[in-house]
Amino acid sequence: MTRPLISLLTDFGLRDPSPAIVRGVILGIAPDAEVIDVSHEVRKYRVRDGALLLWCALPYLPIGVHLAVVDPGVGTARRPVAVRSGRGDVLVGPDNGLLPMAVDRVGGAAEAVELTEPGYRLPMVSTSFHGRDIFAPAAAHLAMGVALDRFGPRIDPAGLVRLDIPDAVASDGELRTDVIYVDTFGNAKLTALAADLDRAFGAVSPGDRLRAELREPRGANRAVDLAWRTTFGEARVGEPLLYEDSYGRLCVAVNQGDAAAVLGLHEDMPIVLRRAR
Numbered sequence: 001m002t003r004p005l006i007s008l009l010t011d012f013g014l015r016d017p018s019p020a021i022v023r024g025v026i027l028g029i030a031p032d033a034e035v036i037d038v039s040h041e042v043r044k045y046r047v048r049d050g051a052l053l054l055w056c057a058l059p060y061l062p063i064g065v066h067l068a069v070v071d072p073g074v075g076t077a078r079r080p081v082a083v084r085s086g087r088g089d090v091l092v093g094p095d096n097g098l099l100p101m102a103v104d105r106v107g108g109a110a111e112a113v114e115l116t117e118p119g120y121r122l123p124m125v126s127t128s129f130h131g132r133d134i135f136a137p138a139a140a141h142l143a144m145g146v147a148l149d150r151f152g153p154r155i156d157p158a159g160l161v162r163l164d165i166p167d168a169v170a171s172d173g174e175l176r177t178d179v180i181y182v183d184t185f186g187n188a189k190l191t192a193l194a195a196d197l198d199r200a201f202g203a204v205s206p207g208d209r210l211r212a213e214l215r216e217p218r219g220a221n222r223a224v225d226l227a228w229r230t231t232f233g234e235a236r237v238g239e240p241l242l243y244e245d246s247y248g249r250l251c252v253a254v255n256q257g258d259a260a261a262v263l264g265l266h267e268d269m270p271i272v273l274r275r276a277r
Contacts, residue, residue, distance in 0.1 A: 002036045004143035009054055010131060011042040012069070018129070022067070022136045025122070029140035036061070045072040047098050048163055051075060052189070054102040054182050056247045058089070065104070067131075067139040068093040075127035080115040080134050083157060084148055092139045094130070097163035102152030109157030116152035168192035170199035173271040176248070179265055186258030188265040189252045194244040201275060203226045209276035210242060212252065214269060223275050224263055240274075 006026055012018035019040045025261075026035055027043040042050040050070035060065060071078075071094045086107020092265040093097045103109050115121075115134055120141045125133040138151060141254045158255045168177040168191050177192035197204060204210075207227055214222045227235060235255040242264060245251045250273075255260045260266065 003032050003038070004030060004145075005034050005062050006030070006139050006143050007036050007038050007061055007064065007066045008040070008228045009042065009050060009057070009066070009068040010040050010070065011044050011046065011050065012040050012131070013041055013044075018131065022069075022131050025136040026067075026140040026143075027155040027237055029137060030143045033143050035141065038066075042070050043225040046070065047072070047096055048165070049164060049181060051098050051101045054098070055105055056100040059105050063088045065089070065139045065143045066091045067135055068098050068102075069131040069135055070094075070098055071130060072186075074130050079155070080130060080138075081112055081155065081160065082115055082138060082142065082148060083160065084110045086110050090142050090148065092135050092140075092142065095161050097161045100160050100162050109146065109160065112155050112247065113158060114152045114155050117150060120146070120151055130256055132161055133270075147187040150247040165191060168196045170196045173200065173274060175200035177271050177273065179252075179267050179269045179271065182260045182265065182267060185253070186262075187245075188259055188263075188269075189245065190250040190252070190271065192250045193248050194250060195248075197244075197273075198251060200273070206230050206234055210273050211276040212242075213272040213274070214264070215272065216269070222264070226273075232256075 001105055023035050039053055047070050054068055081095045083091045083099055085103050089106055093099050115138050120138050122133045166178055179191045180191050181189040195217045210226050212224050212226050226240050229235050229243050232255050237256045239255050241253055256263045262270040
């Protein structure tokens with residue numbers, strides 16, 4: 001791109017002026033920047049939601065500076081950081097697990113710094129709006145070409161906080177996974193990727209049926225049969241199905257319905273998939 005790119009992802013919402021303020025600070029420093037919004041509707045304080053949305057979006061964004069703020073620990077000892085990816089992006093945000101999933105998708109972390117240099121912050125730093133006072137100025141100066149090592153001391157990328165997300169476990173004829181996110185359609189995204197399905201079951205054809213055991217921490221486990229579908233159009237209206245979403249992640253859905261409501265799915269629910277008998 002001929003103009004520097006800065007993307008924004010936050011849980012600020014659109015009711016209050018916070019997103020516009022962040023954009024204003026950025027444009028005051030980098031007036032030629034192209035600022036694009038990934039989302040400002042991450043659920044409040046849900047760091048994992050923000051991490052997943054950034055993981056989905058980042059490979060499709062041009063190389064640039066990507067500012068992410070879902071920061072329930074704002075004002076505490078958690079570090080403000082900037083991380084350069086192997087692809088060449090710089091991600092800016094709190095060191096609370098928000099950034100590493102996305103960094104991993106664009107080449108991993110090549111280097112990282114803690115944002116401590118006062119010259120790249122606003123003159124007054126509040127205890128509750130680091131998106132405005134620390135992260136936006138840093139993102140803007142980075143987009144203008146300021147070298148990463150001028151923002152503060154280098155830190156070991158291996159020491160960045162990572163979210164505790166259980167890995168999917170694939171064995172012969174069985175796939176253990178968890179619901180990680182429910183989207184606006186009620187589709188339940190799983191921790192398992194499509195490659196995990198292949199490892200557990202080998203080739204799966206459209207229409208093949210899998211039994212999903214839905215495990216509740218309290219109460220009886222339930223089971224539901226899901227058809228493997230490559231498109232929603234292959235399924236009857238109201239049919240439960242398993243499919244690969246546009247990011248390579250396995251999802252449980254109900255065609256033209258809300259799978260979370262219909263099937264009683266919720267985040268962090270363990271699911272065991274086996275072939276239906």
